[in-house]
Amino acid sequence: MQYFPAALQELADQFARLPGIGGKTAQRLAFHVLSLPMEDAQALADAILAAKEEIHTCPVCQNLTDREICPICDDDTRDHGTICVVAEPRDVIAMERAREYDGVYHVLHGVISPLNHVTQEDIRIKELLSRVASGGVREVIMATNPDTEGEATAMYISRLLRPLEVKVTRLAYGVPAGSQLEYADDVTLSRALEGRQEI
Numbered sequence: 001m002q003y004f005p006a007a008l009q010e011l012a013d014q015f016a017r018l019p020g021i022g023g024k025t026a027q028r029l030a031f032h033v034l035s036l037p038m039e040d041a042q043a044l045a046d047a048i049l050a051a052k053e054e055i056h057t058c059p060v061c062q063n064l065t066d067r068e069i070c071p072i073c074d075d076d077t078r079d080h081g082t083i084c085v086v087a088e089p090r091d092v093i094a095m096e097r098a099r100e101y102d103g104v105y106h107v108l109h110g111v112i113s114p115l116n117h118v119t120q121e122d123i124r125i126k127e128l129l130s131r132v133a134s135g136g137v138r139e140v141i142m143a144t145n146p147d148t149e150g151e152a153t154a155m156y157i158s159r160l161l162r163p164l165e166v167k168v169t170r171l172a173y174g175v176p177a178g179s180q181l182e183y184a185d186d187v188t189l190s191r192a193l194e195g196r197q198e199i
Contacts, residue, residue, distance in 0.1 A: 062108070063092055077102075084141045085106045087109075088108075089109075091143065092107065106124070108123040111144055111145070125157060132161060139169060141169050146187070173192070174191050
C-alpha cells in the first residue's frame with residue numbers, strides 16, 4: 001500500500017540517495033520542501049542545477065571551481081612549489097580555515113579503497129604525477145586522512161613520486177588540543193610521539 005503520493009515518495013527517495021541521509025531524514029526533507037513557498041522551492045532547484053552546470057574541476061589542481069582556473073592556483077602570492085595533496089574538495093576548505101598554509105593543492109577526489117572498489121585509476125593520481133614532473137615543485141605534502149585507506153593512498157603516491165626527486169612529507173597527527181592523554185588511542189599517541197618537536 002502506498003502511503004505517499006508518487007511524487008513525494010520519489011523526492012524522498014532522491015534525498016535518501018545522498019550520503020549520510022537515512023530514510024526518515026529523507027522523508028523529513030521531502031516534507032520540508034513541500035512546505036516551502038513555490039519561489040523558495042524553485043530557488044533550491046535552480047541552485048542545484050546551476051551548481052551542476054557551472055562547477056567543474058580546475059585543470060591544474062582538480063579542486064572544484066566555477067572559473068577557468070581556481071582562485072588558489074591563479075594566486076601569484078601563493079607558493080606554487082609546495083603542493084598539499086588532499087582526498088576531497090572539502091579538505092581544502094579545512095586546510096584554508098587554519099590560515100597556516102600558503103602553498104597550492106591537489107585534490108584526488110577519493111582514496112584507494114579496494115573494499116569500495118576504488119583503485120588508483122579512479123582517483124586523480126596521474127594528474128598529480130604530470131604536474132610534479134613538469135617541474136618547479138619542491139615538496140608534496142600528503143594530507144589524506146590518517147585511516148587505513150588514507151595511509152595506503154599516501155604511501156602509494158609517495159612511492160610514485162620518489163623517482164621525480166621531490167620531497168614528500170606527511171602531516172603530523174597527534175593528540176588534539178584540549179584533550180587528555182588517557183583518552184587518546186594507541187595510533188594517535190604513536191603519531192604524536194613521531195611528530196614531536198623541540199620547544
